[in-house]
Amino acid sequence: MPVYEYVCSDCGLKFELLRPLSQANQEASCPRCHNSAERIFSVFASFSKSDSGEIAPITGAGSSCGSCSATSCGSCSL
Numbered sequence: 001m002p003v004y005e006y007v008c009s010d011c012g013l014k015f016e017l018l019r020p021l022s023q024a025n026q027e028a029s030c031p032r033c034h035n036s037a038e039r040i041f042s043v044f045a046s047f048s049k050s051d052s053g054e055i056a057p058i059t060g061a062g063s064s065c066g067s068c069s070a071t072s073c074g075s076c077s078l
Helices: none
Strands: 003-008 014-018 036-040 047-049 055-057
Touching: none
Parallel strands: none
Antiparallel strands: 003 014, 003 036, 047 055
16 A cells, blocks of 8 residues: 555645555545644655665656755755
8 A cells, every 4th residue: 555645724634545556536624633634745865776786866867856956855845
């Protein structure tokens, strides 16, 4: 089952739900205020390992990682 991200329009809480594909477009209830939350697109990072064992981010056309000033993906606000 995929993990979907949601944001509550009332309290602003971002949260994740593990749901079947058949429920991907169904409403989600905010765990904090119990109002309806909207599904948002998830941002993720991809990495590759070179033959020498060095790990590097994979960036492509339209990727925001090339312009991110964070020191790691965990601290990136994008």
